[in-house]
Amino acid sequence: MALARNRRRDKGGDYWPGFVDALSTLLIAIMFLLTVFVVAQFVLSREITGKDEVLNRLNNQIAELTQLLALEKSGKQDLEDTLANLQSSLAQSESERTRLQSLLDSGSGAAAQSEAKINDLTGKLNDEQQVSARAMSQIELLNQQIAALRAQIAAVEQALQASEARDQSSQAKIADLGRRLNVALAQRVQELNRYRSDFFGRLREILSDRQNIRIVGDRFVFQSEVLFPSGGADLNPQGLDEMSKLAAALVDLAREIPPDINWVLRVDGHTDNVPLSGNGRYPDNWALSSARAISVVKFLISKGVPADRLAAAGFGEFQPIAPGDSPEARAQNRRIELKLTEK
The missing domain is CATH 1.20.5 (Single alpha-helices involved in coiled-coils or other helix-helix interfaces)
Structure with missing residues (x-):
């Protein structure tokens, strides 16, 4: 257990x-x-x-100004009390003077003593009057300071109200500008799309009988064999003929598009993925694609197309449109693309 x-x-x-x-x-x-x-x-x-840091600072300033105003009011009250005392003393002096004057009139024996007292009281009265005048000037100065403090407080309040009003107005203006900007951008895009459609419509009419020229999305695509010899960037006779038609269409379009639409025709050069031999004019496909795009741009400029409306870019073999390494895919990837965009 x-x-x-x-x-x-x-x-x-x-x-x-x-x-x-x-x-x-x-x-x-x-x-x-x-x-x-x-x-x-x-x-x-x-x-x-x-x-709340800014609001606290402003509230602190208002509190400080309010305290200063209270102090100035207190000083003013003290001076007013002093002035009242001086006025009371002045009244007593006047009463004493009157009494002495009556004594002087009633008894000639005390005339000299009374005259002395009168002179003494007169001097004291003058002193009291001067003190009273100084007190009045100080009161006037205090009144001016109080008015200035009130003006400062009113200015601070007006500044706060104006700041709030400006903030509300700025927010409303920003929202209105955003809406107007969106509308303007939409209108510009619509206008550019319309001229882009006209441009590609004319190119279709001009180049509709060419099998090696096609439209891919928003781009007009020329096969490189139509424009250039193999491995070269100089336009061949057929390429010169095709680019002349393109230049005529661009010149007509440039006259019709309003000057406030900042458009540009981008010429992109592309090659296949076959490396170039080191003995050629161009070291690699980057250089060849760029040279072909530049050659097209220079020819268009020579035909009257504004230079500030053209741009050239080379992409080498790095943006193919046909996958694979077959001869057909490589032929599609060797191309010049035209795209009408906004700067």
């Missing part, structure tokens, strides 16, 4: 460490959550403080 009781006691004592570990884990989790909450509160308070 004793052995059983000892076993039960030992078995009951094993629960306590697990309970302590669970309680410690719970406390750590609660501390972690409290730490996250405190950090979040700190970040939010920093953001709110940053947004």
